[in-house]
Amino acid sequence: MRIAGALLRHSAGRIGLVIIGVLTVAAVLGLLGLTPHDPLAQDRLARLQPPGGSYFMGTDLFGRDILSRLMVGVGQSFTVAFLSVGIAATAGTVLGLTAAWFGGLWDGVAMRMMDVLLAFPAILLALLIVAILEAGMATSVLAIAVVYTPIFTRVARGPALSLKTRSFVDAARTFGSSRRYILTRHLLGNLVAPLTVQFTLALAWALLTEAALSFLGLGTQPPNPSLGLMLSDSRNLMEMAPWMLIFPAAVIMLAVLGFNLLGDALRDIADPRSRRALT
């Protein structure tokens, strides 16, 4: 609640909250099937209808309602983004914390493995993983999770290394606190702020990667709607039906913008020194 209050007092945070709030409502409605039209239903008499009437954002080549498809698409994108970043954050934090705590061989092996993953541009690594598994939503989640795990590992390991040598950790050890207690209560507890910032920013990247994969036909499979696929569909029809391009483009941009604004605002709140520079 304190964070929500702080976000509301932060101008960029406020805008970010509103954007993500509105998109989340649309996403939830889309996932629950509460869309104005059936997103898969084809109305053959209403192909490529411009926005207006019962089709608020127009229809596509098959006479499907763009708004309904966008709502489901945002739902899919958000699901993939939250799941993949959730997995990446969990795996990365566990790896980073244990690497910092145990040091030695485990630290070396874990961090070199992360170095190997970091040697690939994100989309390339995601493409490789999608090629191994079958294209689809679950694969996108896994691919994006693998891509962003090293970043969380680094975010967790760095501060954990310095926390480990602090006197309150020594004190906890002296008093006989268990390893698990120290790792979760003292180390993890102090990493919540940087991890939250990273989590929010990673959501923006995950959305981009998901959209990129589905744009290439390697994410969500048709006829299910997804933002990337809708953009890809608009390529040959944009002159005739610009609404097929404009609305999905605007939604992707707003979603990424929203998470970027939230991430920046959270960073300001967590570290007021960065405030002036980065807002």
Next chain:
Amino acid sequence: MSYFLRRLAVFPLVMLGVSVFVFIAIRLVPGDAITAMLGTEGGMLTPAQREALTAYFGLDQNWAVQYLRWLGGLFRGDLGISVTYGQPVLQIILDRFPLTLQLALMSMVIALLIGLPAGVYAATRADRPSDLLVRVFAMIGQSMPNFVVALLAIYILSVGFGVLPTMGRYVPFREDPLGNLAQMILPAIALGTAFAAAVTRISRAAMLDILSEDYVRTARSQGFSQRYVIWRHALPNALIPVLTLSGVEFGYLLGGAVIVEQIFALPGLGRVVLDAILQRDYALVQGVVLFIAFNFMLVNLLVDLAYAALDPRIRYGDRP
């Protein structure tokens, strides 16, 4: 000094790890390369023909042998033969790389030409309306995926000006410089937009930091003009983080812009890698991915070393 040596020592180790990762990843792809190459016609092969082809591409050996042979070949500059192109992988990479390099360079020039002045301008007018405007634009720019910029640019050109970007056959720069630039400018803008926004943000942040430093205040109090202080004292130091960011972004772009190349039908590394993955062309994917990872790591290494050399305050030895 120890930082330089350590950083250099880790490089080949990670490269080796990358090669193992790529090698295994490709072999986990379902389906075999021969079937993928020949499609339905693969069914018409006699068992003997299939065996001969498998042996020709070295696919009949076990993984360890295949890996060592591949690794040995790498050192001789032999990345294998692409089954889809019927050409040496290295040749395909060398053919496509100039386009990718040109695109990356053009995007970086666009990003720096827009981002640097915008960032410095905003920093010198911190918290005024013009600063706010630059920040809003930078934030929006950073949230624009390159393929969205690409599609919007095509739309604006075709509907607003009635021109379609030149697609179709790619014209190399040395054949027709103007035709080449006309072909490359839109993709470069698509890739340069978010890059420019990032440069704007980082150069503004760095300038603001430096403008509040004691030595800048001292220079000002000595009566030097604002312009002199900015150009002589602040900007050179603000360039360090800009250099780091540009280096990392440039490294990314050298990996080929998979989607933008796809949209503009440009035969760069991004297109090759996507096609190779879809075709299950083992040798080609291995070679190109390794090449991209190598470039990416090399650029990052150079950026880190340049960063350490430029900013003597950095005590890498103390870093956890």
